[in-house]
Amino acid sequence: MPQPENTDLSLVDAYWRAANYLSAGQIYLLDNPLLTRPLAPEHIKPRLLGHWGTTPGLNFVYAHLNRVINARDLNVLFVTGPGHGGPALLANTWLEGSYTETHPNVSRDAEGMRTLFRQFSFPGGVPSHVAPEVPGSIHEGGELGYSLAHAFGAAFDNPDLVVACVVGDGEAETGPLAASWHGNKFLDPAHDGAVLPILHLNGYKIANPAILARIPHDELDALLRGYGYAPHYVEGDDPAALHPRMAQVLDEVVDEIRRIQEAARAGDTGRPRWPMVVLRTPKGWTGPAEVDGVPVEGTWRSHQVPLAGVRDNPRHLALLVDWLKSYRPEELFDADGGPKPELLALAPRGELRMGATPHANGGLLLRDLRLPGTAPYAVEVTKHGTxxxxxxxxxxxxxxxxxxxxxxxxxxxxxxxxxxxxxxxxxxxxxxxxxxxxxxxxxxxxxxxxxxxxxxxxxxxxxxxxxxxxxxxxxxxxxxxxxxxxxxxxxxxxxxxxxxxxxxxxxxxxxxxxxxxxxxxxxxxxxxxxxxxxxxxxxxxxxxxxxxxxxxxxxxxxxxxxxxxxxxxxxxxxxxxxxxxxxxPDWLGPEEAALHCARGAGIWEWAGTDHGLTEPDVVLACAGDAPTLEVVAATALLREHLPELRIRVVNVVDLMRLQPETEHPHGMPDREFDALFTTDKPVIFAYHGYPWLIHRLTYRRTNHRDIHVRGYKEEGTTTTPFDMLVLNDMDRYRLVIDVIDRVPGLGVKAAGLRQLMQDQRTRHHDHIREHGEDLPEVRDWTWPY
The missing domain is CATH 3.40.50.970 (Thiamin diphosphate (ThDP)-binding fold, Pyr/PP domains)
Known part of the structure; x- marks a missing residue:
């Protein structure tokens, strides 16, 4: 077997062991991080939380990527697909120093190691997943199914970036991940970066076998090749054999990626067959092989906490000591608890460290968009709604x-x-x-x-x-x-x-x-x-x-x-x-629209009859394009038939404005809301979505009891546009009826109008069933005032 470039695989193995030690320590240890004293129950966390099963495989990949980054001067972003890989990424970023740079209280010494262990999955600490607190991450560990899609998105327009995405075999069973393999049909090697999927097969999910780990090799290979990949396999449980194999494979795939990109950047427009890695290792690798006579390593029992009774069971405590000491921490950490210098030699420098890459802290690279403004596209409005x-x-x-x-x-x-x-x-x-x-x-x-x-x-x-x-x-x-x-x-x-x-x-x-x-x-x-x-x-x-x-x-x-x-x-x-x-309808001119959007909600004086200067008899409010049309059309009907009625029309663009300012930064203070919607007048609110959301946003307001909301109420079918509104009682005729029914004293005076509106709804019903389209006066309506 040819030797990988610039390789000291004993150093890679030491780094891997250090990451494994730190990972196990996070799950178990509250104190005594370097085992400088005999391990006692009081050094163990009272609640053992976290997940071991996928962690040693992630540590293995991370250590080997460090080697190839150093050898090839690569920019690599690491995406952790397996849901419970938090200990691995915390361990590796602490080893390389990027974690201490972002969390100075977690120093790279014995006290920092104690903090690293103590904070993991502990009240006031950090989650057990790869979360935003972990430098180098763009992917929350609990997001099963999305890692590969995130990886392709990161690679678009990043020509010098390699996104190494570890896909867990449980995650690979999700629909989004199954579709994500097709991301290679959208990745342009001439202008984009590369995605290196690393399918990690450790055999089990929480309690069940993983499908891709249990199908024959030929079937798996055919599946991956059918997706358009060239898979490279690293399989086994003996580190002495797997270290050189993994190093060799990573050198090969990096060479393939470079050949693909060089050809594309020289003019080859064909779709390449991108390389990928299939890593098959035991679940819970290097952990306890057996506990209480039951197999653990290589089984589903290693998924979470392989030794659950450490505080109360002396045999389990002894097994934990043997497990931790199997990594030979005295060879890995100096007397002060920091990683030994020869170990740190494997960690890349500066921004080449995967925990320090600016690509995982995108705001460092973000440039403002050049925007053309709205003026070149604005619609001229000489008369509202015409x-x-x-x-x-x-x-x-x-x-x-x-x-x-x-x-x-x-x-x-x-x-x-x-x-x-x-x-x-x-x-x-x-x-x-x-x-x-x-x-x-x-x-x-x-x-x-x-x-x-x-x-x-x-x-x-x-x-x-x-x-x-x-x-x-x-x-x-x-x-x-x-x-x-x-x-x-x-x-x-x-x-x-x-x-x-x-x-x-x-x-x-x-x-x-x-x-x-x-x-x-x-x-x-x-x-x-x-x-x-x-x-x-x-x-x-x-x-x-x-x-x-x-x-x-x-x-x-x-x-x-x-x-x-x-x-x-x-x-x-x-x-x-x-x-x-x-x-x-074009309701607002460009300047009016800009001012209205800046307010988020406001009175349309041109539509109402109170002109925002007198107390209205009723407020007709709207949010959404279809509701706005119906409210304005209802207002026109009311102006025609009830000219003495004082109507205020309020349009809401920013839905968050309806909340109190204590609930949302865009919210209105009560005094502003009361001035807009009144404290005691009926409010007929036509809303784009489900009506109860408006009630939820306004339930604390003074006149919430007077707010009546119309919206979508799960009445739908294949029909005409206006019939959708009628079916859900949000049409203009229904809104006029709502006004008549809710303005005190109006019911008797406007009984004839109410009847006319009911008749219009009946006419509509009959017309669409005969002609297949809406009434002309609805279809061709424009604002008449």
């Missing part, structure tokens, strides 16, 4: 120019599940293509090896690619049909939690916000039917920490432009923008 435009189509022109302005920086991409054109953003294809390295046919359009639009029919991959892209210092936007954004509910959860923690760490720098555009929304999915009608992603987002999430419901084109400009400039948020793609 012209129409397609909001997202105009937004697409703005995004086209964002791509153009930042072409040289290569720091902005659009991601979406085959819906960029459907969501009317297709102007971007004037200047870029869809990234695509698989086969192309003459009938294809807008496909290229260097596109700025990534489309794949997996919301999981779109989200994962974008998250990896953002966390390594770039900008982007994810556009999706509203109903199917729910597919990434869990991924959104994890990213929002990551940001919540990331914001508290002063050494982590702000990153670009995760921007969602939800279009093809609930009120204009009449043609696709009930399956495509669900506005509930907003409700899900609203559960997260107020300092992280923002929700915007621009009612027309100019407000969408203003919101988009704001979101693309923002940092450390998740911005959810819900906007229609169909022709929508």
């Amino acid at each position: 012209t129409t435009s397609e909001p997202t189509r105009v937004m697409g022109r703005m995004l086209r120019d964002v791509l153009t302005l930042n072409a040289d920086r290569r720091n902005f991409r659009l991601f979406g599940p085959d819906e960029t054109a459907s969501n009317r953003l297709d102007a971007v294809f004037d200047v870029t293509a869809r990234q695509w390295l698989a086969e192309r046919l003459p009938t294809d359009e807008h496909l290229g090896t260097d596109g700025r639009v990534v489309e794949v029919l997996s919301e999981h991959l779109c989200q994962g690619f974008l998250e990896g892209y953002l966390l390594t210092g770039r900008h982007g936007l994810f556009n999706c049909y509203e109903a199917f954004t729910h597919i990434v509910d869990s991924m959104f959860n994890q990213h929002a939690k990551w940001l919540g923690t990331h914001r508290k760490l002063d050494w982590r720098r702000p990153v670009a916000s995760l921007n969602y555009l939800l279009s093809s929304h609930v009120w204009r999915q009449d043609h696709n039917g009930f399956s495509h009608q669900d506005p509930g992603f907003i409700d899900h987002v609203m559960n997260k920490k107020a300092e992280v999430v923002r929700v915007y419901l621009p009612p027309d084109t100019n407000t969408l432009l203003s919101v988009t400009d704001h979101c693309l400039r923002s940092r450390d948020y998740v911005n959810v923008v819900v906007a229609g793609k169909n022709f929508t």
Whole structure:
């Protein structure tokens, strides 16, 4: 077997043993970190938490990557896919010094080692997963299924980066991970970095065998080759044999990556077969082989804590001592408890350390987007509500120019599940293509090896690619049909939690916000039917920490432009923008839209009859494009039939404005809310989503009992656009009836109008069933005043 480059594998083995010792110590030890005294029950944590099973394999990979980084001067980002690998990454970053640089209280000596051990999975300490607190990480250890998507997102537009992604064999059973293998069809070796998947087969999940570890070798090899990879195998349980094999394989795959990139950068446009590594080692490798007569190493029993009774069982305590001493810590750490100098020689220097790479602290690399502003795309509005435009189509022109302005920086991409054109953003294809390295046919359009639009029919991959892209210092936007954004509910959860923690760490720098555009929304999915009608992603987002999430419901084109400009400039948020793609009335001119979006909520004096100067009889409020149209149309009917009624129209763009300022940074103080919505007048609120969210946001307000909300209530089918509103009682005629029913004394006076509105609903019902389209007075309505 040829020897790897610049190799002293005994040093790699020592480093691996040191990481294993530190990892086991984190799970068990409260004190006596170097075993300088006989280990006693009081040195053991009272609650043993953490996971050993996957850890020694991760340590093995990390140590070998250190060797190849030094030998080849590589920039490597390490992504930890196995869910419970926290001890490994904490151990390795402490060994290389990056952990102490970000957490100075955890010094590289005996006292620092004691702190490292004590804090792990301990009250006031650090989680058992690879979390934001761990330098070098962009991937939360609990996010099973997303590691490889994050890795590809990190590699896009990072031509000098190698992303080493360890994929756990349990994680490999998830749907998102199974789809993520296809990331190699989007990775351009001419302009992107490389992803090195390392599939770690240790045989078991928590209690069950792992599928990929239990299928025949030929079947596994065929699967991976079918995905388009060239797998290299490192298999066994004898470190003496596996160290040289792993070193040899890593040298081979790095050579392959370089050949692929050099060929592509010399003009080869073919899709390469990227290398990957399959590492098969025992679960709980190097831990106790047997406990109480039962096998542990190489079985599911090593997944978490191999020795559970250490405090109370002297035999278990003795086994723990033997286990820890098997790593020969006296050879690894000096008298002060720091790693010995010869051990530190394996750790790369400076930013080449995987825990110190700036790619894992993307704010260090982030450059502001060059933005064109909103003026070049603004729709002229000479009279409110009398012209129409397609909001997202105009937004697409703005995004086209964002791509153009930042072409040289290569720091902005659009991601979406085959819906960029459907969501009317297709102007971007004037200047870029869809990234695509698989086969192309003459009938294809807008496909290229260097596109700025990534489309794949997996919301999981779109989200994962974008998250990896953002966390390594770039900008982007994810556009999706509203109903199917729910597919990434869990991924959104994890990213929002990551940001919540990331914001508290002063050494982590702000990153670009995760921007969602939800279009093809609930009120204009009449043609696709009930399956495509669900506005509930907003409700899900609203559960997260107020300092992280923002929700915007621009009612027309100019407000969408203003919101988009704001979101693309923002940092450390998740911005959810819900906007229609169909022709929508132009309510506000560019200056009015900018002012209205800056307020987040405000009175539309031109629509109401109180002019914001007198106390209204009723407030008609709206949030969302379809609700806004119905509120304004209802106002026109009321002005026509009840001219003496004082009506105030309030539009809400920023949903967070409805909360008190004590609950959200954008929230309104009570005095401002009361001035806007009154303290005792009926408020009829037409809302884009599920009605109860508005009640949840306003339940503390003075006049909450007078707020009546109309919204989506799970009534949907294949029908006409206006019928969707009628089915959910949010149409203009129903809103007029609500006003009549809730303004004191109006019911008797306006009985005839109420009856007329009911009759209009009946006419609508009969008309659409005969003609298949909405009433002309609805379909062609414009603001008459």
